[in-house]
Amino acid sequence: LFTSITVACTAQFPKSLKEVTNAVQGVTGGGLTNDEVVAGLKEALEQGAGQAVATGSAVDGFWNDDQLRIPFPPEAEKVRSTLLGLGMRGPVEDFEHTMNTAAEQAVKEALPILRDAVLGMSIGDGFTILRGGERAATNYLQDKTTAPLREKFRPIVEQANDEVALTNAW
Numbered sequence: 001l002f003t004s005i006t007v008a009c010t011a012q013f014p015k016s017l018k019e020v021t022n023a024v025q026g027v028t029g030g031g032l033t034n035d036e037v038v039a040g041l042k043e044a045l046e047q048g049a050g051q052a053v054a055t056g057s058a059v060d061g062f063w064n065d066d067q068l069r070i071p072f073p074p075e076a077e078k079v080r081s082t083l084l085g086l087g088m089r090g091p092v093e094d095f096e097h098t099m100n101t102a103a104e105q106a107v108k109e110a111l112p113i114l115r116d117a118v119l120g121m122s123i124g125d126g127f128t129i130l131r132g133g134e135r136a137a138t139n140y141l142q143d144k145t146t147a148p149l150r151e152k153f154r155p156i157v158e159q160a161n162d163e164v165a166l167t168n169a170w
Helices: 002-009 013-026 034-057 074-085 089-107 111-119 123-131 136-163
Strands: none
Touching: 034 089, 034 111, 034 123, 034 136, 074 089, 089 136, 111 136, 123 136
16 A cells, blocks of 8 residues: 555656656757756656645545556455455445545645655756656655655554554454
């Protein structure tokens, strides 16, 4: 669940990065300094962070988006199959919906952590991202934010689980 939320937080970055890379490559004659290039990258990543958080934290933002939706945990697939075989589709879907609702609540807390990672980016980091391909920004942000995001998300997810008695159901 924590990994799914973290990935969702960075879902908007490849599009923003492509726009920045195209803009930087379109500049001729060295019109931008290194600082300006990295400042543009930081701005694009900050906007991407805002978009990702807004999308994920919307009501049913995870549930209604196939790219963000968190499925039943693979390690519990046998339980899911058994429940479905017993005609218990409702509880299975309720469980999945609860996980996705918890993700929506948790992702609201992500923006300050993502911003800190973006603002802490060095010129070297910025150029590594610009030269690194489509997933470079996502990889950078996942590297810098996974641990603090998990720490921030854990109590939110646990509280949501407790509120719907998921702990007892498992």
